[in-house]
Amino acid sequence: MIARLRDAYEWSSKATPRRLRNALALWTSFQRAKWSGVPRIGGLPFSISIEPTTACNLRCPECPSGLRSFTRPTGNLKQELFKQVIDELAPDLWALTFYFQGEPYINPGFLAMVRHAHDKGLYTATSTNAHFLDDAAAEATVRSGLSRLIISLDGTTQETYSAYRREGELSKVIEGTKRIVAWKRKLGSRTPHVVFQFLVVKPNEHQIPEARKLAKELGVDELWLKTAQVYDPKDEHPLIPVQEKYSRYRRNKDGTWSVKRKRPVLTGNRLEDNCWKMWHSCVVTWDGRVVPCCFDKDAHHVLGDLRNQSFGDLWRSEAYRSFRGQLLTSRSSIEMCRNCSEGSPVWA
Numbered sequence: 001m002i003a004r005l006r007d008a009y010e011w012s013s014k015a016t017p018r019r020l021r022n023a024l025a026l027w028t029s030f031q032r033a034k035w036s037g038v039p040r041i042g043g044l045p046f047s048i049s050i051e052p053t054t055a056c057n058l059r060c061p062e063c064p065s066g067l068r069s070f071t072r073p074t075g076n077l078k079q080e081l082f083k084q085v086i087d088e089l090a091p092d093l094w095a096l097t098f099y100f101q102g103e104p105y106i107n108p109g110f111l112a113m114v115r116h117a118h119d120k121g122l123y124t125a126t127s128t129n130a131h132f133l134d135d136a137a138a139e140a141t142v143r144s145g146l147s148r149l150i151i152s153l154d155g156t157t158q159e160t161y162s163a164y165r166r167e168g169e170l171s172k173v174i175e176g177t178k179r180i181v182a183w184k185r186k187l188g189s190r191t192p193h194v195v196f197q198f199l200v201v202k203p204n205e206h207q208i209p210e211a212r213k214l215a216k217e218l219g220v221d222e223l224w225l226k227t228a229q230v231y232d233p234k235d236e237h238p239l240i241p242v243q244e245k246y247s248r249y250r251r252n253k254d255g256t257w258s259v260k261r262k263r264p265v266l267t268g269n270r271l272e273d274n275c276w277k278m279w280h281s282c283v284v285t286w287d288g289r290v291v292p293c294c295f296d297k298d299a300h301h302v303l304g305d306l307r308n309q310s311f312g313d314l315w316r317s318e319a320y321r322s323f324r325g326q327l328l329t330s331r332s333s334i335e336m337c338r339n340c341s342e343g344s345p346v347w348a
Contacts, residue, residue, distance in 0.1 A: 007221070010123060010190070014122060016121070022043040025042035026042055026279050030280075037328055039328055043092065046094040047096075048093065048097070048284060050283075051102065052077050052099070053075070054070060054286060055074065055106045057103055057106070058165055058166060059167045060165060070298055076107045077113070081306065081307065082113050082116070086120060088311050090120040090121070096117050097124075097127075098124065100283050106132070114146050118144060123147045126149060126150065129165065130151045133172075138179035142192065148193045150195045150197050151220075152165065154197075154198060155203070156170075160203050164199060164239070180194055196211065196222070198211045198224065199228050200225050228240070275337070282303075283296070287307070288305055288307040289306070290304045290306065296336050
C-alpha cells in the first residue's frame with residue numbers, strides 16, 4: 001500500500017496548471033460529445049504510448065512481435081522523431097508509456113529517451129520481459145528517472161513461464177528484478193515503481209499465490225494479474241483460464257466464447273457505447289504513425305503520420321474526427337473494439 005501511494009504521488013507530482021486545464025478540457029469535450037453525438041475535441045492528449053521498437057527476443061504465441069506476423073514495417077524509434085513529438089506535446093502531456101509492441105530495451109537509445117521525457121516533467125512507464133536487465137542496464141534504468149517499470153513474470157517455474165513466454169528464461173527475469181531493486185536501494189531512489197505483471201493463462205493460474213510470495217521476497221512494489229487476449233477463442237483453448245474471474249472471456253451456453261465487457265448504457269434516447277481513450281490518448285508507432293489505441297497492434301487504423309504533420313494538426317484532423325464519430329455511433333462495427341474489455345489489470 002505504501003509503495004502504491006508513492007507511485008500515486010509520483011503521478012500527481014507531474015501536474016501543472018496547464019496540464020490540469022488540458023485534462024479538464026478533454027473530459028468536458030468528451031461528455032459533450034456523448035450527449036450531442038458531435039466528436040469535437042477540447043485539448044491535446046494527456047497520456048500517450050510510443051513504441052521504442054517492434055523487435056522482440058521472445059516468441060509469445062498471442063503476440064504479433066513474438067509470432068513475427070506484422071504486415072507493417074518493423075524497426076526502432078529514432079531519437080530525432082521522439083524528441084520532435086515529445087517537445088511539442090510536453091507542456092500538455094502528463095504521462096508517457098514507452099511500449100506498444102516489441103521489447104523496449106532492444107532499442108539502444110531507449111533509456112536516453114526516458115531521460116529526455118523525465119527532464120520534461122513527464123510520468124514515464126515501460127513494460128519489459130527483463131531479459132536485458134544486466135547490471136549496467138539496471139543502474140541506467142534507475143538513473144534515467146523512469147517512473148514505473150512493469151516486468152512480465154507469467155510463471156514461477158521455468159515450465160509454466162515458458163508455456164507463454166516461449167524461448168524465455170525465468171532465471172533472467174528474477175535476476176534482472178533483483179538488480180533493479182538493488183540499484184534503487186543503492187541510489188536511494190523511489191523510482192521506478194516496480195510491478196510484476198502476471199498474465200493469467202491456464203498453465204499458470206494455479207501459481208498466483210506463489211507469484212505473490214515471489215514478489216514480496218524480491219522487494220517488488222506490486223503484483224498485477226492481467227487477463228490474456230486470445231485472437232481465436234474457441235473450444236477448450238489452451239490459454240484461457242479455468243477460473244472465469246481471471247479470464248477476459250465468458251463461455252456462452254452454446255459453447256462459444258465472448259469478451260466480458262461493460263454493457264452499453266442508455267443516455268437520453270441514445271445507446272452509449274463509446275470510448276474515453278479516444279479523447280485523451282493514442283499510440284505512436286516507431287515510425288511516427290498514430291493509431292487510436294493499443295488494440296490496433298498491426299496499425300490498421302492509421303490516423304496520421306508525424307513525419308509530415310504536427311501532432312496538433314493530426315489530433316484535430318478530419319480523419320480523427322471521423323473515427324471518434326464512428327465510436328460514438330457504431331463502435332461495434334470496428335473490429336479491434338470487439339476484443340476490448342475496457343478493463344484494467346487486477347491489483348493483487
